[in-house]
Amino acid sequence: MGLNYQFVLWNKHKKMYDKIIVLSMLLYLILFAVVTLVFNSETSIETLILRAFGSLAIVLLHIILVIGPLSRLNTNFLPILYNRRHLGVSMFITALIHGGFALIQFHALGNTNVFYSLFTSNLDYNSFTNFPFQVLGFFALLILFAMASTSHDFFLKNLSPTVWKRLHMLVYLAYALIIGHVFLGAFQQETSPFTIGFLSVGFIVVGSLHLISSFREAKIDKSIIDKDAQGWLKVCTIDEIDDDRAKIFTVQNERIAVFKYDGKLSAVHNVCKHQGGPLGEGKIIDGCITCPWHGYQYLPHNGQSPPPFTEKVATYELKLLENIIYINPKAFEEGTEVEPTQIQKT
Amino acid sequence: MKLIIAIFLGVLGIYCAVGVLFGFYFIFFGAEKIDPFMKETKKGVRLLLFPGIVATWPFLIKNVVNPKTK
Ligand code: HEM
Numbered sequence: 119m120g121l122n123y124q125f126v127l128w129n130k131h132k133k134m135y136d137k138i139i140v141l142s143m144l145l146y147l148i149l150f151a152v153v154t155l156v157f158n159s160e161t162s163i164e165t166l167i168l169r170a171f172g173s174l175a176i177v178l179l180h181i182i183l184v185i186g187p188l189s190r191l192n193t194n195f196l197p198i199l200y201n202r203r204h205l206g207v208s209m210f211i212t213a214l215i216h217g218g219f220a221l222i223q224f225h226a227l228g229n230t231n232v233f234y235s236l237f238t239s240n241l242d243y244n245s246f247t248n249f250p251f252q253v254l255g256f257f258a259l260l261i262l263f264a265m266a267s268t269s270h271d272f273f274l275k276n277l278s279p280t281v282w283k284r285l286h287m288l289v290y291l292a293y294a295l296i297i298g299h300v301f302l303g304a305f306q307q308e309t310s311p312f313t314i315g316f317l318s319v320g321f322i323v324v325g326s327l328h329l330i331s332s333f334r335e336a337k338i339d340k341s342i343i344d345k346d347a348q349g350w351l352k353v354c355t356i357d358e359i360d361d362d363r364a365k366i367f368t369v370q371n372e373r374i375a376v377f378k379y380d381g382k383l384s385a386v387h388n389v390c391k392h393q394g395g396p397l398g399e400g401k402i403i404d405g406c407i408t409c410p411w412h413g414y415q416y417l418p419h420n421g422q423s424p425p426p427f428t429e430k431v432a433t434y435e436l437k438l439l440e441n442i443i444y445i446n447p448k449a450f451e452e453g454t455e456v457e458p459t460q461i462q463k464t
Numbered sequence: 465m466k467l468i469i470a471i472f473l474g475v476l477g478i479y480c481a482v483g484v485l486f487g488f489y490f491i492f493f494g495a496e497k498i499d500p501f502m503k504e505t506k507k508g509v510r511l512l513l514f515p516g517i518v519a520t521w522p523f524l525i526k527n528v529v530n531p532k533t534k
């Protein structure tokens with residue numbers, strides 16, 4: 119939200135998270151080195167660097183992949199979700215050190231071009247088990263680069279949210295490529311059993327968390343809502359919504375957040391204009407709906423961000439009949455003023 | 465196979481080279497055309513955006529031809 123861009127949106131909490139990320143990464147690298155040298159003292163320093171950074175990159179990637187579903191299942195994980203971008207960039211840098219080091223180590227010493235050497239040193243492209251696994255790592259690294267380098271809000275806006283979202287969905291392709299990279303690598307030269315074990319368990323965890331959370335979402339989406347004579351939909355009673363909070367309903371495939379504040383009710387489209395955060399999981403702060411993801415704000419009665427900001431979300435009409443809230447499923451234009459529904463004191 | 469690889473790497477190289485040229489154009493002239501908000505943004509941010517510009521220039525180049533008025 120803003121008329122200019124900041125270098126990085128840092129605040130006290132984010133700085134703390136970033137410190138924790140960097141310290142944990144260092145700790146991991148040191149532990150990895152110590153454990154490897156204790157169990158296999160003949161490991162060369164080059165192999166050690168390659169493996170330490172490669173395995174740290176996949177550990178970070180797994181954390182990134184589970185945060186999404188975890189924070190949908192339990193809102194306590196939300197703060198980590200806000201910080202996912204920095205984790206993503208850290209992961210890319212870690213993977214870049216690993217890949218860059220491998221390129222220098224194995225491909226830069228001859229007199230052919232480094233990348234040409236990467237693609238041609240093993241030409242078994244028709245084989246399954248002997249497929250050049252480093253090429254898979256290279257493509258994964260390209261995707262991670264595209265994601266990390268466009269993580270700034272500037273790109274979200276200027277590539278358009280759709281393109282940006284598609285680009286960032288490629289993380290799953292990168293994940294698949296990396297799984298191929300590590301398993302084929304293990305097949306062709308010995309890989310540490312730790313990495314293979316981690317990847318197998320990790321795959322199961324990532325897969326099942328995604329399944330569970332999408333199953334939950336599907337259940338919310340099916341919630342049946344009764345209609346009244348004019349086609350207004352019955353959503354819930356007043357007491358089911360807490361003060362300064364909302365409940366989210368799916369109405370004709372759109373999620374709508376119904377807010378209760380100052381003895382009034384207002385409804386807006388649930389999707390934040392910034393990155394699609396769930397507005398209905400946020401709170402009313404200073405009279406504004408405040409997105410739980412990065413704090414964009416909207417006025418509940420017209421869905422507009424307070425000036426000088428210009429974001430707008432769609433609004434909906436509500437009515438109250440004996441403590442039961444009804445909603446008109448037809449959305450108004452984004453930013454349309456709707457008189458809030460007053461709650462009578464009984 | 466070697467031919468395909470050579471062509472692929474050539475295309476990738478050209479993509480990156482154009483991206484780098486466009487990236488310099490962005491840093492020195494084009495930033496405000498692409499996004500008016502860049503006017504009030506500190507210059508250092510442009511360096512941070514540089515790698516992403518190199519990666520995604522085909523999506524941004526149209527904004528230079530037809531700059532947003534808003
Ligand atoms: C240009 C790109 C890349 C190249 C050239 C490359 C090269 C290599 C090589 C040569 C190995 C075998 C190391 C050994 O065990 O001696 C390896 C293993 C590995 N790579 Fe990559 N890699 C690249 C990208 C990536 C990326 C993007 C990731 C993950 C984010 C990754 C994760 C791993 C992992 C986890 C291992 C196994 C480490 C172990 O043995 O414990 N690599 N890579």
Ligand code: FES
Nearest residue numbers: 390392393395409
């Ligand atoms: S999604 Fe970023 S503030 Fe709403």
